[in-house]
Amino acid sequence: MTADRPFAPPAGSAPRPAGPARPAAGCPVLDPAGAALHAEAAELREQGPAVWVELPGGVRAWSVTRHAEIQALAADPRLSRDHRHWPDAHLAPEGWALAPFAFQDSFFNTHGAEHRRARARIAPAFSPRRVELLRPHVRETAERLVGALAALPPGTRADLRQTLSLPLTMTVICDLFGVPEHLRGALGHAIDTLMDSSLAPPAALAAQAELAVRLAELLAHKRAHPAADLTGDLLLSAGPDGHPLPEPLLLGTLFAMVGAGYETTVNLITSAAHELLTHPAELARAREGATGWADVIEETLRVEGPVMHLPLRYALADVDLGEGVLIRKGDPVLLGFAAAGRDPRVHPADPDAFDPGRPDKSHLAFGYGPHFCLGAHLARLEAETALSTLFARLPALALAEPDRPPARLPSMIVNGPATLDVVPRPLPAPEPDDRPRPC
Template identity: 65%
Template sequence: MSSSTSSSGTGCPVLDPSGSALHEEAAALRAAGPAVLVELPGKVLAWSVTRHSVIQALTTDPRVSRDFRRHWPGAADAPEGWALAAVAFQDSFFNMYGEEHRKARGRIAPAFSPRRVELMRPQVQATADRLVAALGEVPPGAEVDLRQALSLPLTMTVICDLFGVPEEMREALGHAIDAVLDSTLGPAEALAAQGELHARISAFIAYKRSRPGPDLTTDLLLGDGNDGNDRNDGSGGSGGSGAPGPEPIPEPVLIGTMFAMIGAGYETAVNLITSAVQELLDHPEQLAAVRAGTVDWADVVEETLRLDGPVMHLPLRYALADLDLGEGVVIPQGDPIVIGFAAAGRDPQVHPSCPAEFDPARADKSHLAFGFGPHFCPGAHLARLEARIALATLFDRLPELAPARPGERPERIASIMVNGPARLDVVPRPAGAVPPPR
């Protein structure tokens, strides 16, 4: 193992909870075998899978489940205050298996179909216009954290509008979601963060029960369901067609679903946008290629997803039978599995030429950043749209945008689950720039 992955008393490599060297760790694990038993935060052991082909195989194998209640015998032994519990024990379609998963996902996924996402384009563009205009107003030479000024408010606005989260609840809800993704938290801190998230989502659900509207949360609460018909307004709700729908989702599952959809709906895109801006600022020749029309924004987005996918070690899946992966590696029945989705894009078996380099012009940009198989991220279309619009608007309106400290790599998010810069300091306009026209 590399120095970034230490060894525990069990002899297993230990994943660094800080997430400071996720790709270096993943490279060492990938070289060690098709799966490697590792120690997660909280001293929970799981099989780490980082190879592109093995991830594809396991995420489509019916002998692999995400249902911790039915298929993880060791779930009861997870430590109290486990930092990964909010995701691993999330009570939603995210952690369901088979037909139960298919039906639960079917209530949400149609709202994120390509057609419905395209109907959201004007809203995404208007939000990007507003945020980039504000960046253009900062004094010449002043520094701004692009994550907080553009990536986060853009994606949070879009997903919260879709689910009907009122303005006054958004900031606290976002902070609560960010907190439970911090894998460095100790037991007391993790329990507090999980309790805060539960309270914030419960308060939002109570708000929507008393104030229903044309949004996805109202559809789920009222049991209108999703009959597969598109709304004309692009809001993603069922539109109150009058047709009978499924029963309302039970409260614990509804809380888990809100966490899954709102959290994944902005956290993934936040990291994607921020990472893409960082790569373009670090590689001005690639930005010049975009401006020259050699590559387009879709190329930039896909290459960023390949190089630095926004989700790394996603807990957990479970073996329903002994899984023989070859090379002498067998995952025993009942053992947990953690998939390193962001690692797949740098697999030299798929990308033998410079897999760790940012090159939007490369012909093959294969990645598994949004997952694979039945649990493929339903919000992938929306994340791609948000990223393309954010990048095009930012670099078109602020052509002199520059890194605040050229050559300095920003600190990473403190998580083994999500992957991206914790902040990205930029200078929207150089010192002495002429104020933008009003």
Template identity: 45%
Template sequence: MTSQPIVLDPTGSDIQAEIDRLRAQGPATPVELPGGIRAWSITDTALLERLLVSPQVSKDPRQHWPAFAGGEITPDWSLYLWVAVNNMFTAYGADHRRLRRLVAPAFTARRTDALRPRIEEIAAEILDELAATPAGTVVDLRDEFCYQVPVRVIFELMGVPAELGTGMRACFDAAFDTTITPEDAQANYLELYRFLGELVAYKRATPGDDMTSLLIASRDDDGEGAPLSEPELIDTLLLVISAGHETTINLLDQTITALLTHPDELAKVTAGKVSWTDAIEEALRFESAVVHVPLRYAVTEIEVAPGVVIAPGDPILVCYAATGRDPRTHPGDAAVFDVSRADKAHMAFGYGVHHCLGAPLARAEAGIALPALFARFPRLRLAVPAKELEPLPSFISNGHRALPVHLT
């Protein structure tokens, strides 16, 4: 990696402009991450499709990233959690298949369908709370709706007690903040694992009909040679709880924002001319809930373009958000929000063997919560000009710090 890298903006101030800049440099571009770590950014859809299914690319830093294996990457790095966990997110080959099989039963289509009545109840409860807001009050819809629906769903699914929920939420938020200082990153790392340890201890003492209890039982009952080691158990909980709400929060946030800033498109949906599924998929394409995902590593030398070679051990940063606006995939109008477009191809939930297991649940939550929101508040509107909405301080998570609205 010899050419001068593009330093990624940790504040995420203009994600789409930065992606355009990366794309203009070619399908694979050297970038610099916080802490001076260099990686290859992949923005080309065809190349992503090739790399994300290739055994030449790994997510296991212990095997395939020499800097990590050699101890150069430490817990005070702001992205340490993204690479150091022991779960299916960072597993490679047979280990990945083993860990994914243990979690997959919680996210089958049948299990998701069974959750729909409870999701409807949760959404209705939250909308009732919002309806009690005094007239004229500005409501932060991200915090009071977009956040509440998926967090309540995933916390119930995982059996997270209320007394742990608030602290865990703050830790997960910090994990997606790419402006965090090394000191705060290390403190957040330790605090998050303290909460997860408390969750495991609580569910061992008071097991229930929840995914955490099921994973603990799988771990404890098998004893020697258990399918999950203790670190894998903790890190699997970290993955499922964080991924189970963060993507959906941004999906709700970005879909609401796109519809409120494109009233003609909103009118098509509310009039039944196009479905809510169309609106949700177009929002996922237009503003992917996740932008860049750290990290993958070249297992062998990979030629990605004539004269452009990723060397063994080089880190790779996947830009899922780039695919939704790739001009080769969506020629002519990739930057236009159009709920009627025929091809809404995107990678908002990943691609290949690491495609998000929770995608059906996220779509179900959005498909229930969004029409209920707009039906309850048909005059919903932004309380500030769209240009004043502040992005999250992240090049990973794509949402807003707040979504201020008038409900009526």
């Protein structure tokens, strides 16, 4: 990552002007704003194990939306996340809205032994044992945030995403990486903006440049104020090879870790709260303990996976998926992680319905194989703490507009409600007026 062109394609390839990369005749176009992610995935799933689609910026890739194929390809060493394995990377347009994911300099986008080495540097910090040590901090933060909601005057509305899900997940990941309070707002805003995959090239370029400024600011602060946090211990210190991370990788890794740390779990918590508030019988069962919070969370991960796509993978060899579908060496591939949980081949009974009591809640919301999410334990801990605290402390919590579904995030990367307006302490319902009325 460099300040002037933070998410440029690999060196040596010239960017081409905005516009379709290849003619897209007959190729379904994915909605860059992800307005109907599940419906779109359901259509593609019926068309085959992988389908050529057009992504934002006119880039074409194979879309994979069936559970079995997502799982197989995520674990297949013939697919790489390293953009140096994409022969057409230079065809991605200048100001491509997906560049922050596909061209990010971080261990997310490495392959094979290089990936294993880089992941091993970070992974111990997110082991179940280390995450368990965070429980009191997560609990305390959730109680403080829910306490503020409980203190609102009766009848007041609040956006649950902004008042609980976001500050909880942002606080935890920023505390872990030592992001100082005064830089959090601007950094968070810059990362949020990049999740909008419908940004036109000038807006995408501006958002990418803004992120580069915020990350450089953060790095300068961390260098000037060394501290015993994950940035100091894992990123700024020398690695097992005796060398610190090169600066572009350092900036990219900070972006990847802070972004992955909250942009995902914020949606898990908000979606789970929305599901419960629109399924009162399920909420009652969860409150009584008849259904565990863990079941609610797994079912939310299945039905509303917080990450739909994390572009891209590239075939290192031809991969035959059967049904006449051959992914050729060099082809880009997009896995639909949030689509897997709704695959009727795995969940034949009402795959789209929210039912925490269903015995099989299998999903691929955290991915699969060597890139399986490092933050899965942390995400589950945060979600369980947020939901149990919220619904214990606010027994009458209700949606502010029960008949209006919340707007969705404008993204084909992340999946979740853009806002979730609730009334933490609804006003008591007026007494029925049974006095005789004048005619």
